[in-house]
């Protein structure tokens with residue numbers, strides 16, 4: 001059977017590989033001229049930059065994609081361990097590292113608050129429990145029926161999953177800085193720690209279990225190798241093909257996908273299709289007559305993740321003292337988060353994430369200088385849209401903060417800067433409102449409430465990627481491909497699933 005996968009983000013690449021491993025003919029259609037979506041590679045002034053993701057958690061999810069074809073991921077791309085995982089710089093001048101060892105982590109917390117250090121193991125145990133339920137049991141579950149979710153409700157209730165992560169951290173930690181450190185994970189997938197469900201505390205346990213890694217040569221090297229893996233096994237990739245419509249027959253099954261390519265329309269007949277772009281864009285492409293009532297309600301009521309401003313730059317000198325993943329926290333917390341998620345102007349004091357790849361992969365330093373990117377969460381375009389006026393001013397704000405707090409003298413050490421803002425996410429990646437991470441990861445948009453992995457009225461049209469279950473971030477979108485595989489295997493019973501459950505894979509990887 002012929003499957004068309006739309007988009008080449010990490011979720012789509014994983015779906016394409018899984019469908020190929022099941023024996024389908026697979027074509028991938030991507031609007032951009034190159035693969036990766038948010039994880040694509042930018043080239044500025046002859047230098048390569050990872051556009052988006054830099055942190056790899058749950059590495060087994062990538063290993064498994066290679067194993068589907070009897071290959072080893074490590075033979076194609078090496079994962080380098082990060083240590084520290086993150087360095088947090090607080091506005092009062094104090095610092096804390098998040099680190100790979102539990103003992104060192106306690107010592108790090110103790111520097112800020114000895115009492116909180118003694119409570120860290122309790123927090124970790126709770127995170128592990130959230131991980132067991134929220135990820136191992138629910139991560140690759142199919143939430144197309146509401147009953148599947150209701151079954152898990154009591155357990156999630158018992159684990160405090162209906163509280164927010166910010167409140168949850170207060171059960172263990174009293175020092176505000178420690179609470180901030182353990183409330184950051186939702187921000188990394190587009191959620192507000194003040195409102196995002198405490199289930200996201202599972203990310204900490206996932207990091208403890210699988211570590212934090214950086215792909216040698218950058219995340220784009222991983223994307224290149226996923227595409228190469230597909231090519232070796234017969235997947236066809238079509239870049240510069242933007243899908244503009246999907247045709248359905250009288251039984252409401254997709255029969256072909258139409259893409260615009262260099263001013264022409266190219267038709268790809270198919271037996272099934274997988275959409276890996278933003279689900280809101282799919283719903284708009286299909287039109288409301290092909291949506292169920294629930295889907296139409298979901299389309300109207302969904303709230304977006306925040307936007308992102310990312311500044312890519314090269315320095316004339318090196319900064320060996322700076323950690324790979326440095327988080328520069330503003331003095332404001334609640335107020336700043338409100339400004340990002342509800343505000344209608346750019347913050348003057350953004351918190352920043354600084355990526356210095358040469359810290360983990362020295363081969364990524366260039367000449368006498370280094371390549372960096374710095375990311376600031378900002379309002380999405382529905383709340384703020386004056387980037388034409390403000391992009392330069394905001395660049396200066398960001399460079400000034402970095403000069404003062406992390407990279408001394410940066411303004412005079414810059415070789416060049418380039419930036420993207422929510423307009424890029426809207427115009428190039430077709431993400432409504434220029435959302436950095438598709439839809440927001442809140443309880444009312446999780447599991448059954450999130451966009452489903454299969455359309456209600458079009459039974460052979462599946463969805464993967466950040467906007468659908470289980471959610472954004474590389475582990476989430478690669479797991480969404482497992483859900484798609486599960487559904488397709490059920491819908492087309494002659495095909496066997498390539499894996500059974502995440503638990504089995506973890507057990508096998510550990511063995």
Ligand SMILES: Cc1cc2nc3c(=O)[nH]c(=O)nc-3n(C[C@H](O)[C@H](O)[C@H](O)COP(=O)(O)OP(=O)(O)OC[C@H]3O[C@@H](n4cnc5c(N)ncnc54)[C@H](O)[C@@H]3O)c2cc1C
Pocket residue numbers: 006007008009010011012029030031032035036037038039051052053054055056057188189241242243244276277278281308310375428429430436437464465466467472473474475477
């Ligand atoms: C700056 C940044 C930093 C991040 N850092 C991390 C990190 O460190 N670790 C982590 O785990 N996650 C991180 N994330 C999140 C992670 O990158 C995303 O959740 C994930 O990559 C999204 O994958 P996806 O499968 O949803 O597809 P996307 O990457 O969103 O790609 C979708 C693709 O579909 C294409 N498309 C859309 N519409 C069409 C159409 N009509 N026709 C054809 N093609 C179409 C788009 O062009 C795009 O290429 C980061 C994200 C950003 C933006």
